[in-house]
Amino acid sequence: MVNSHLFTFLALLFLVLSPMSNAMKVLPKFQYYDTLKSYHVDKIYEVGDSTSDTGNLIRESPMGSLSPFARLPYGETFFKNATGRCLNGLLMIDFIALSAGLPLIKPYKETGANFTHGVNFVVAGSTALPLETLAANNILSPVTSSSLDVQLDWMHSYFNSTCTNQTDCAENNGNSLFMVGEIGGNDYNYALFEGKSIQELEDMVPQIVGTIANAVRRE
Ligand SMILES: *[C@@H]1O[C@H](CO)[C@@H](O)[C@H](O)[C@H]1NC(C)=O
Ligand SMILES: *[C@@H]1O[C@H](CO)[C@@H](O)[C@H](O)[C@H]1NC(C)=O
Ligand SMILES: *[C@@H]1O[C@H](CO)[C@@H](O)[C@H](O)[C@H]1NC(C)=O
Ligand SMILES: *[C@@H]1O[C@H](CO)[C@@H](O)[C@H](O)[C@H]1NC(C)=O
Numbered sequence: 001m002v003n004s005h006l007f008t009f010l011a012l013l014f015l016v017l018s019p020m021s022n023a024m025k026v027l028p029k030f031q032y033y034d035t036l037k038s039y040h041v042d043k044i045y046e047v048g049d050s051t052s053d054t055g056n057l058i059r060e061s062p063m064g065s066l067s068p069f070a071r072l073p074y075g076e077t078f079f080k081n082a083t084g085r086c087l088n089g090l091l092m093i094d095f096i097a098l099s100a101g102l103p104l105i106k107p108y109k110e111t112g113a114n115f116t117h118g119v120n121f122v123v124a125g126s127t128a129l130p131l132e133t134l135a136a137n138n139i140l141s142p143v144t145s146s147s148l149d150v151q152l153d154w155m156h157s158y159f160n161s162t163c164t165n166q167t168d169c170a171e172n173n174g175n176s177l178f179m180v181g182e183i184g185g186n187d188y189n190y191a192l193f194e195g196k197s198i199q200e201l202e203d204m205v206p207q208i209v210g211t212i213a214n215a216v217r218r219e
Helices: 004-023 092-099 131-136 148-162 166-172 185-193 198-218
Strands: 043-047 118-120 176-180
Touching: 043 092, 043 148, 092 176, 148 166, 148 198, 176 198, 185 198
Parallel strands: 043 118, 043 176
Antiparallel strands: none
């Protein structure tokens, strides 16, 4: 799902962070803190799945609010509370925001959140393919219906509501970082859990890859 370089990057970050984790009352200073500042990124937007959800799944549905990610021990080390992140610590989008000298990017579903520096549209458990496409292949998406196309719709209506015209929008987002994914892993997970063969999974690859590529173009 995530390539090996990213895993190495994260593993290194966690190694750097681990000695300080008990005293983590404020945002952590880590090796790459502010190192992206020279790129002048001032907004981050992301779509994806559990590798980057900062709190949408637990807010979007009763089922999400009952998920383990809405409860300790998730979040106990850094946030002293569950945030909806599907891990105890920080996610890639968090490290990237901190590296860019920005505050952590809030989830779209957080009421009244400050989106000055971007929005996280990611939903844990989501798929790259729309639910209807999965259903046509007899695959059920059991966690959320907010697949990639839904997250992109949210993004578009967000921009529609925040900028008056295209020039305005382009200007507002001139220094924005758009992150697509990781997404698509759950399409294969659900297919496997629901008894599809490896051959059937392989047959899904072009459609999933095509959907993600189109999402990048649409963004
Ligand atoms: C802790 O997290 C839960 C679930 O995300 C939230 O409802 C609650 O308001 C949070 N509590 C504090 C003190 O932030
Ligand atoms: C939102 O955040 C920005 C930048 O962090 C800050 O300047 C602004 O005052 C905040 N807005 C509100 C309403 O808190
Ligand atoms: C964009 O906003 C306008 C005015 O608020 C609204 O009429 C229109 O339906 C919106 N378009 C989309 C795609 O959300
Ligand atoms: C776009 O919106 C901005 C901000 O409201 C405004 O200043 C500008 O004149 C508009 N441009 C066009 C082409 O409508």
